[in-house]
Amino acid sequence: MKAMVYRGPYKVRVEEKDIPSIEHPNDAIVRVTRAAICGSDLHLYHGMMPDTRVGMTFGHEFVGVVHEVGSSVERLKPGDRVMVPFNIFCGSCWFCARGLYSNCHNVNPNATAVGGIYGYSHTCGGYDGGQAEFVRVPFADVGPAPIPDWMDEEDAVLCTDALATGYFGAQLGDIAEGDTVVVFGAGPVGLFAAKSAWLMGAGRVIVVDQLDYRLEKARQFAQAETVNFTEHDDIVVAMKQTTDYLGADVVIDAVGAEADGSFLQHVSAAKLKLQGGSPVALNWAIDSVRKGGTVSVIGAYGPLFSAVKFGDAMNKGLTLRMNQCPVKRQWPRLFEHIRDGYLKPSDIVTHRIPLEHIAEGYHMFSAKLDGCIKTLVVPGT
Template identity: 55%
Template sequence: MQALTYEGPWRVAVKEKPDPRIEHPQDGIVRVEAAAICGSDFHIMHGMIPDTRVGSTFGHEFVGIVEEVGRGVTGVKRGDRVALPFQIFCGSCYYCQRGLTACCMNTNPGTDAATGMYGYSHTMGGYDGGQAQYVRVPFIGVDAEHVPEDVSSLDALPLTDAFPTGYQAAEMCNIRGGETVLVLGCGPVGLFAMWSLWAMGAGRVIAVDHYDYKLEFARRWLGVETLNFRDVDLVTIVKGMTENLGADATIDAVGAEAAGSPVHRALGIYAKLEAGSPQALNTAIHATKKGGTISVIGAYGPPFTGVDIGTFMNKAQTMRTGQASVKRYMPLLFEHIQAGRIRPSDVLTHRGPLEKAPEFYHTMAQKKDGCIKCALFPNGPITH
């Protein structure tokens, strides 16, 4: 089959790899209709995630058709159209039974890191991802979510990560109605978080980025207020917009590769001496009011980071974080799509065959051509 392969830091290529095969009775094989490039794919491409091995295939967001299932699989069959959460989970351990599939004990054992993930280094289990024609899906009967007939595969694609991740980010803000929420980052996760905040009853949503085209997209698609942090002293202006209090809650939808402080970018992104740049996280601490909530959904890598924990503690703030437990949100989010409240495929600004993946990685990384998110079609044009 054809698959994207990691060739070393900053380099990917589409190459031929052996077809995946059933390795366990609960495995399945999925023919990929559409796969997305995620902003967090750049964390591994840029060397931010340990133990990313040459030859591995990226891609933790994909939708496809079940081609084959193991003898122990129930719940899905050959020919079913399914969306796969980016985590791989067993469905039966302590955490899975409580809906915390992002904390599964059995698909990345022997570590306190997150559960197994598709295409996200051997730190996350070493599973190949979905930017390929075919992919092996462990625990397919538990993990796979059937795509409703009236939902297109492209609208289902963001439900494998970006949409539920944004939704959980908003949920962690503990919205009761009328709050002012600051969202750092206008990528797909930030955008879906903004939509979710409105759905939950936020009174005011302020989006922050330093790319004007992303800010324009957020204004046009979601009707939010926007700030370019290159143009303003962000903490000062947010306090000025909120009676000198700060936001009720702030979402960090950026993570390890935040722009801003040259010192932190040098230490974290280039020297790898801290978990990327904590610029967004520290901004959240300073821009959020005392007693407010910080929702951290942006991905961070190695174990240490220069977080301003003293200010956080003295402001009596609450921080909530974690990889999104995607599976528990999928039925609700499909209902929103079916009701016509949102069309998630709107964020897929760039679409093309798998062969264009290296070009799309460059376009998305360099923030060129108005790119928000890229979709790949490994097996040709899709029909759903």
């Protein structure tokens, strides 16, 4: 099969790899029909995640058709159209029993925090991802689900991470009716978080970014107010001014480790692996929320040190809530919103590229070229 292969920071290419095989009776092999490049894939692409090994295939957002199933798989059969959450989870441990699928205790021997994630370094279990023609799906009776007949597969692929994570970010904010919600980051997850905030009763939604084309998408797709932080000497002061000098009720960090930081931060993160990335956006969130407010963190950070203003958060009495999204837990409500017309996830898609051109796709997304917001990858074209 053809698959995207990592060759080092900023170096990816398409190579021939063996089609994955059944390794456990509860595995399935899925023929990928749509995948996506996620903003958090850029952490890997830029060399900011520890233990990202040469030869790995990225891609944790994908849907496809079941090609083969193991002998103990009961809920899927070859030919089923399926959507696969980015979390790999067993479904039976202490955490899975409580819906904390992203914290599964049995799928990642390399960490005690996060569970397994497709295509996201050996820090997250070392599982190959879906930016390929085929992918092995463990625990096939637990994670994947048939795509509803009425759902388009391009909407389905966005439910496997970006939409679910944005919705989860709004959930973590514990938004009360009429709240002012600020979202840092107008990438796909930030756009979905802003859109979801309205569904949870927000009275005002403000999206902050530095790219005008993404802010235009936030106005058009999420009906949000927008602020370009490069137009202000101090974005925190600007946020205070627009909220009667109190601060927002809820701030969502949808940026994570890719925030623009100092030279030292980027050297220590990318070269020395000493940081989880730049904490700029998270510190803005801590400073921009009102006293007693809530900061929701869904931007991806690495597992190591970042210089977060924790003392400020403590002294302001903030509630900090964060996690990798337990994707499948979000699906029932999201399916309702999509079926009822409140959400059309694929509206944020700007580019569709053949798998063979994925190196160009990563460069375009990383460098923010051609108005790129969300890129889908189409194998076999």
